[in-house]
Amino acid sequence: MRPHPDDIGPEPHAPLPPLPGHSSRGRLERVLRRGEFAVTAELNPPDSGDAEDVYERAHIFEGWVDGINATDGSGAHCHMSSVAICALLTRIGYSPVMQISCRDYNRIAIQGNVLGAAALGVCNVLALTGDGVQCGDHPEAKPVFDLDSTSLLHTLRTMRDEQRFLSGRKLSSAPQLFLGAAENPFAPPFDFRPLRLAKKIAAGAQFCQTQYCFDVPRFRQFMARVRDLGLHEKCFILVGVGPLASARTAKWMRANVAGVHIPDPVIARLEGAADQKREGKRLCIDIIQEVREIPGVAGIHVMAYRQEEYVSEIVHESGVLRGRTPWRRDFQPRLEAVESLGSG
């Protein structure tokens, strides 16, 4: 099935023609507002200064996802910047999600970067606190944390809706952005998590991408509270999922990656499998099929670190797109074709 006509603009690299009631001119917001089950994926940024490395990594997602998150120094490791990756991705026509981590910039740098990103065609921003510097490759660095993720969202919304900086100084043109937040329903204090999401929504969050979900019962509890608070009606919730390569990787992640919770039965299931990699993929698909049925879930966010080549397979086998095909380059009407129509 071809993409919805609203998702294709005249020029692949330019923001789409504006739609009423939409705050951005990006594809992700359109897919979500139409009520489609959205799929986003995480791009592992290269340690290089070569644009080709970015295009190569994005290409494997083409036609399978509605948004590509470019991480911003994830795990406090240094990589190509999120803003640059997103700018490169817009040149082709992909719909990137720029991540901003409060760890690395103060409010002056953040606001400047956001204006630059908007000018380069970036339509989606995800506001993050950021992992502490202690877990990265530069533990001796000075962490910034000038804003927190909630006040960052408030700042971005102020720029967009009030057309001014946090200082009050006017912008001559507001950045048209779709604002996202992260939430980790799997970390304590569990009862506070839905309220924290409510706080972020009040500050401006329109979509939310969660941390990896390996504990579906815990996620159900979180969503029940989210629905009680009516948050799912104000914010599109995308559940974080991903394949585990092996039981060993799972144990390593649980011990070393901040905020990742993997229950023992999950590890036992991998350990018991003859082909652990295959079982990891199967587990990911099973979780997707469980969470997609939970009321209030608007999509999934696939984080397949170093297994990006399996994203298309996981999306296909789980059937979440229901026959829909997200934007691909070959759906873009060719200019020559239009010209020949005109002359003929």
Place this chain on the structure above:
Amino acid sequence: MLTPAAFEPAGRRPPMVGSWRPRLFAVRHAAAAERFYAGFERVLLALAPLARRVGYDRAEGTVALVERAVKGPLFDCRMCGQCVLSSTGMSCPMNCPKALRNGPCGGVRQDGTCEVYPDMPCVWVQAWEGSRRMADGDRIAEAQPPVDHRLKGTSSWLRVMRAKRPEPAPEGARKGAATG
């Protein structure tokens, strides 16, 4: 082993193992602390005329010194100058190595300890528990604006007094207003 780097709001070194015990005591007794603070605010406001006579700016040094001496041991206060203890379950958010003032990060460990300092109970897990003990604990849901870093080291008590009992406009300005 090197101590991991952390945000140090008051230029203080990262906490030592055990140094947060008094802070946990304050959270455990958040309800009492809340009642005390309500009374204390009335005392502060009663003292406002005195502070106003001395001049808020002139009182700053002395009051900040007393505030640091009192709140330091009790809450591990970092003297951010814009105290939000009553909205954070009496757990000072400036002790969070990420200086988060609106809620916990996603890195909190399963046992409720901090991502950056695995020995330290997460400031926001404590804040949530403290807030549940307080009569007005739902203030934890109020969004806090970003920190004004200019206020670091100044007294929040005087700020409360200034806000609720403002200094009269200087003589000249008042005369100007009257005649103009």
